[in-house]
Structure formats: C-alpha cells, structure tokens
Amino acid sequence: MIGKDVELSGVSMIYPNGFTAVQPTDLTIRAGEFFSILGPSGCGKTTILRMISGFLNPSSGAIAIGGEPMIGIGPNHRPTALIFQSLALFPLMSVCENVAFGLEARGVAKAERRRKAEELLGLVALSGQEDKKPGELSGGQRQRVAVARALAVEPAVLLLDEPLSALDLKLRQHMRAELKAIQRKTQVTFIYITHDQGEALAMSDRVAVMNEGRIDQVATADALYNNPETPFAATFVGEQNVFSGKVVRSENGEAQVETPHGPMVGINLHRLNVGDEALVMVRPERIGIVDRGGAPAASNQLQAQLDRRDLEGALINLYLRSGSQGIHVNLHNRGEEMLALADTMTLAFRHQDAVVMRPGSMARDKA
Ligand SMILES: Nc1ncnc2c1ncn2[C@@H]1O[C@H](COP(=O)(O)OP(=O)(O)OP(=O)(O)O)[C@@H](O)[C@H]1O
Ligand SMILES: [Mg+2]
Known part of the structure; x- marks a missing residue:
C-alpha cells in the first residue's frame, strides 16, 4: 500500500x-x-x-x-x-x-x-x-x-x-x-x-x-x-490565561499592553500598533510565583488571591483570582511548594512566554 x-x-x-x-x-x-x-x-x-x-x-x-x-x-x-x-x-x-x-x-x-x-x-x-x-x-x-x-x-x-x-x-x-x-x-x-x-x-x-x-x-x-x-488555536490546544487590554507601546517585535492587572509585555505576533485592542496569552506552566505576599513591582507581574490548589502528583494546579479574572498556574511539585503557599501572591512571567494577539473568537468549552 x-x-x-x-x-x-x-x-x-x-x-x-x-x-x-x-x-x-x-x-x-x-x-x-x-x-x-x-x-x-x-x-x-x-x-x-x-x-x-x-x-x-x-x-x-x-x-x-x-x-x-x-x-x-x-x-x-x-x-x-x-x-x-x-x-x-x-x-x-x-x-x-x-x-x-x-x-x-x-x-x-x-x-x-x-x-x-x-x-x-x-x-x-x-x-x-x-x-x-x-x-x-x-x-x-x-x-x-x-x-x-x-x-x-x-x-x-x-x-x-x-x-x-x-x-x-x-x-x-x-x-x-x-x-x-x-x-x-x-x-x-x-x-x-x-x-x-x-x-x-x-x-x-x-x-x-x-x-x-x-x-x-x-x-x-x-x-x-x-x-x-x-x-x-491558542485556547483550543492546551490551556491559556488570557488578559485583555490596549497596546501602549510597540517595539522590537514586542508589545506592551495596559491591562486591569498592570502592564504586560509579550511577543507582538500580529504586529499590533499603539491604541489597538489586544489579548495577552500566557500558558499556566509559564507563570511563576515571585513573591509570596508582596506587591507587584514591574511589568508582567500581578497580585492574585489563591482560591484553590489541586495536587496532581508531579504537578500542582493553582487557581487564583485577580479582581474578577481567574488565573491558572501550573507548578512542578518540588516538595516544599504546597506548604509555602500564601493567600496572596505575586505572579510573574517572562516577555518571551507571553503572546500578544488581535482579539478573535476563542475556545469556550473543550470536550
Ligand atoms: N445536511 C445538512 N444540512 C444543513 N446543515 C448541516 C448538514 N449537515 C451538517 N450540517 C451543519 O454543518 C455544520 C458542520 O457539520 P459537521 O457534521 O461537518 O460538523 P463536525 O465538525 O463533524 O461536528 P461533530 O464533531 O459534532 O461531528 C454543523 O453546524 C451542522 O449542523
Ligand atoms: Mg463529525
């Protein structure tokens, strides 16, 4: 054949x-x-x-x-x-x-x-x-x-x-x-x-x-x-945290987006211009905890309250909230993680781990 x-x-x-x-x-x-x-x-x-x-x-x-x-x-x-x-x-x-x-x-x-x-x-x-x-x-x-x-x-x-x-x-x-x-x-x-x-x-x-x-x-x-x-495609395949806002700066292939959770910088995939509506997408495994309690200091940082944590063996899923926005963070279980979680945490992610896109239809419920 x-x-x-x-x-x-x-x-x-x-x-x-x-x-x-x-x-x-x-x-x-x-x-x-x-x-x-x-x-x-x-x-x-x-x-x-x-x-x-x-x-x-x-x-x-x-x-x-x-x-x-x-x-x-x-x-x-x-x-x-x-x-x-x-x-x-x-x-x-x-x-x-x-x-x-x-x-x-x-x-x-x-x-x-x-x-x-x-x-x-x-x-x-x-x-x-x-x-x-x-x-x-x-x-x-x-x-x-x-x-x-x-x-x-x-x-x-x-x-x-x-x-x-x-x-x-x-x-x-x-x-x-x-x-x-x-x-x-x-x-x-x-x-x-x-x-x-x-x-x-x-x-x-x-x-x-x-x-x-x-x-x-x-x-x-x-x-x-x-x-x-x-x-x-970003939301149907795998999970995403999606933040919406407006582009306030665009240079070197990156865009800075002003969101209700502070400024976020990511890859400017769709070459958006200043003033454009934008979505910032970050995978749960690309977000880390930088400070267990403190206030955000720079871009790509946000403060969130912990709602729930699920232990999945090798992984720990954290479900947090920043205002009305749900945030999903996925950590490797290195033993001490579960014990040291506070109620309020500062989360952060790298520029290269965030993608800025033009708004469009997203996956609602996956089968
Ligand atoms: N004979 C038909 N006449 C009119 N509309 C139809 C007909 N057959 C399918 N559709 C519509 O066309 C769209 C695509 O149908 P299709 O069967 O290709 O979907 P699918 O992606 O295979 O979905 P599923 O995963 O549920 O099998 C659907 O909205 C369906 O209601
Ligand atoms: Mg079918």
Missing part, C-alpha cells in the same frame, strides 16, 4: 438550507502523512471528510488526490476508504468475513479473500481471531477490525471520522499508539478527525485546527502548542 496526497483548492460547502458549513478552504495533505483535523463539534470536520470521500459535492472549489481531479468521481471509484464516527461491523459475520467484505464486491475469489483478510488481521495484531464474531471482541479489537476492513480495499487515503469516540479513555490511549503504528507500517495517508486535542497531538505529523467552517492553523503538534497563531 502507498499513500497519495490530497489537495483542496477553494473548497467550500453550503448546505441546501443555505448554511455555510465550510468556508472556501485551501489545504494540502502530503502522501503518507498522518494528518488530523481538530475542532469543536459542528465546526465542519465531517463535512470536509465527506467531500474528500465523494459522498458530498463541494459547493465550490476542487479536490485532487494523487494529482487527479476528483470532480464527478463517486466514492467507490476514489482511492479512499472511510471509517465512520460510529463504526458498524456486521454482527453475524465472522471477523474474517467482515474484513473481506469489500473484496467480495470487487470480485476477489474466496481463497484470496481469506488470505488477504488474514494478512490484514496480522497487520492490526489480531491474528488467530479470524473466526470470532465481533460480539466476542473487546471495543479496541473491534476498532482494529474496522481498520483492517477499511484497508482491505487498499486505499491510498484512509479517512477516519472520530473512530475512537465510543471507547473508554484507557482504550482510546492504547488505540492511538496502535493506529499510529498501522499508519507507519502501511504508509497510507491518514486523515484523522477528532475534537480531542490529546489524540491529535499524540498521533499526527501535522494538525489543522478548525473553527466555524474555517481552518485557523496547520502545524506540527509542537508548533501548535508553542506558537499558536490565532486566539482560537
């Missing part, structure tokens, strides 16, 4: 009721890449996948797979296979028959079907389970049967629509590693849809963050976490 690239040029979807589910989108997914589309419920992920698979025609734009235009080519004639949000194995068929199902429709002889199914079951680490019924397997094993069944038709591109959402957390985490290994072995292009950031970050070569029908940012997991480019 070998993967192909997928290219979307100006692809949009306006449903017959007039609702725009996907804004005009340009996106190139490379051959053999594990690519995830990450975004909240309703942002248009499944719609994009259905357009790539051919079950839905774009309202505008063009899709090419391996350089070939897909206009007018139905789902059965595309080099793609789809694993649905709620997978459905045939309960009365054996595991082997389930995997071989697509091959029968393609006129492959019985003995060859069996051989092929056994090979694929080996690939997903289910050798010896051929004659069981799906009901006799665990959730994770059933999921792997679904992957084997999709791979049976030798797709160049495998489209996976939240395939792990029905599984419990432990199994989901285990299956991440399994899926990644299968993708590496087959070199098939995987396009993986999820609203779970942990899943996307753990498995993907690159991730597209999607919000309200638009792709905000495409980047590696590292880049997405460390260098988010929009307020949505």
